[in-house]
Amino acid sequence: MLPRLLLPALLLFFACDTNRPLVESSAPVTMAKKPKNIILLIGDGMAAAQVSAGIYWHGIGSSVWERFEVIGFHKSHSFNERVTDSAAGATAFACGQKTKNSAIGVVPPDYQPCTTILEALDKQGFATGMVVSCSATHATPASFIAHVDIRAYTEAIADDYLKTPIDCFVGGGRGYFDDRPDKKNLLDSLRERGYVIRTGTSFNRLPLNGSAPFMLFTDEREPPSAFAGRYYLPVATEKVSDYLTKRSKKGFFLMVEGSQIDWALHANDTRWLKSEMLDFDATVSAALRFAESNGETLVIVTGDHECGGIGLNGDNLRWQFDPVYTTRLHSAALVPVYAYGPKAELFYGIYENTEIYYKMWEALGIEQVESK
Ligand code: MG
Ligand code: ZN
Secondary structure (H helix, E strand, O other): OOOOOHHHHHHHHHHOOOOOOOHHHHOOHHHHOOOOEEEEEEEOOOOHHHHHHHHHHHOOOOOHHHHOOEEEEEEOOOOOOOOOOHHHHHHHHHHOOOOOOOOEOEEOOOOEEOOOHHHHHHHOOOEEEEEEEEEOOOHHHHOOOOOEOOOOOHHHHHHHHHOOOOOEEEEEOOHHHHOOOOOOOHHHHHHHOOOEEEEOOOOOOOOOOOOOOEEEEOOOOOOOOOOOOOOHHHHHHHHHHHHHHHHOOOOEEEEEEEOHHHHHHHOOOHHHHHHHHHHHHHHHHHHHHHHHHHOOEEEEEEEOOEEOOOEOOOOOOOOOOOOEOOOOOEEOOOEEEEEEOOOHHHHOEEEEOOHHHHHHHHHHOOOOOOOO
């Protein structure tokens, strides 16, 4: 056996061999380090068939989906059912644990609150934000910040926004904060904590220099569909990413949701679906644009589950097909995961939806924290 000290010396000798190619120099810089920021984009109800339709509608070769080099699949089933709902689906990403359908940020066996990645990173000094095309209390955003076992408890979900100092929220649902059966005005409480509260879709009067946290309510309850004129998701994704870099030197976690892809699928409404898929395409493009210029951002795009059980049957050469819907509910199809940026390679393969949580921590290089 070689003495312990001789082995490194021999390796050094061979490494200096001038005939050996310098592989290190050709490796992409972004893959060599860990990300500082994570943008997790969730297309609610979006699996491979929905992405396929989005690619055809956008134009083959020009959609954002074909720019990703790292693609995996997750298994979306919940703790108690083969077919998950959006509450259990988002809780799996947020907490790394399977839970029962309808549960928001609470997990088995006793359905106590789990600490979400947004809450944990906030405690560690990261800036945090959410940008969605539903209300603040809807299942997907709720699962990152609230803890209730029935997703319909919207006022209780709104209450939980006071417990985690999230830096910014953009989306609907203002009424759940200030027009409530219990007459509480949560917006006053948020203002006392320094939040700037605005209504509408303009970013003009917001503290985008990072001087204060803010909530931009785009609607009283649920925002309109993309085909009815909603347009803020791509713009907000870029503005908020930039804002979050100013809120903390440590890094940020941003969750963005194309919330209404799922609603269009439940309605089996192709016009609605097309408008939502194209809006989400533009939103993912905005995230990639930011990540490309920032250089320290991992972008992950996935769905929480499939919805509509859609098939894309042959039609004509102009891609003017109509998806065929086999259900008005969710299905158990595998869901694709797209990753870009430092540590994107962690997202190859087929894994449980809960793995997305662990992979995000691994990418950040932060010791795994207990999520309960
Ligand atoms: Mg959702
Ligand atoms: Zn749904």
